[in-house]
Amino acid sequence: MKYLIVGLGNPGSEYAHTRHNIGFKILDALADASNIVFSDSRYGYVAEYKFKARTFILLKPTTYMNLSGRAVNYWLQKEKIPFENLLVLTDDLALPFGTLRLRAKGGDAGHNGLKSIQEVTGRSDYARLRFGIGDEFRPGKQVDYVLSEWSKDEDLDLPAKIDTCLEIIKSFGTIGTARTMNQFNKRK
Template sequence: MKKYLIVGLGNIGEKYEETRHNIGFKIVDYLAKDEGVSFETEKLGDVCSFRFKGRTFVLLKPSTFMNLSGKAVKYWMEKEKIPLENVLIILDDLNIDFGAIRFKGKGSHGGHNGLKDINEKLNTQQYTRFRFGIANNFGKGRQVNYVLGEWTKEEKSILIERLETSAQAIRSFGTAGLANTMNTFNGK
């Protein structure tokens, strides 16, 4: 049976719950609810799993805070014996229009501290990323406030549909593979 580790990046705590930077948590929360499973707090994160079309999807929300996500990713990869090609990291991206999604099979951290730590702990950049666009609607010097800011009413109304599309894309990654998922979902 194929196993996949689906990691939603974010920061723990109520004050971060509805922030743009926590879209990774929001997406895996949506997928877990859609599949009827619940997260349990375990070592280095909240974890749950479900089966879909003969695959097992292990969902992880690291409890290490965004900038130290690599420790949790490495631990759960080893614990669940999941190969690097079956790891998917979900994160926010300022350089993509709000709500658009983009899968990439590898790449640099692009200034994202969560990815930077994962790259260091795994000693590679060869893992799949699912970037969710949060746009860059902020003034000079306001990036941190924007990323850690909450969704606008307009964004929240659009987010519902985008979460459903994101869940479909994650299932596709596990069942149809990266190339097909990129062709079907990138830019959508």
């Protein structure tokens, strides 16, 4: 069984520690914990992670957030991964910091990365793990907020939240979306 796990973010060191790049940060943590390395490939940085007889293709698109759909579509086709085996890791302003929500499908909620995936694939019935980044910004400052770095307090809490994300990714591939949602969405 193959899975495509996509961490949304923007390439470049200027974005590395921003809220918008939580998808990249989660996949980097999985790679570090598993001693695997990303390679620069078409439309993104790619690594292969094996867990319980499953293969997870980890993708950090280099298309920038607004064109993430190109990378997702390419790698789904290249690796012949069924659409139901796609999991997208994304930041979410509507959730308080550190709140994790796995969903089997949904709209883009104004997120440009999710919007691009839906436009290119023509589908919105894919799993997404939403990582709450909160909404602590003044009107008109949303872009500045998502592209800003984590606060000191948030930075201290990130490792534990990211560890939970790694558990969710593994669970998604082994027991499926519905059971993983039941197990993790109720956690605080």
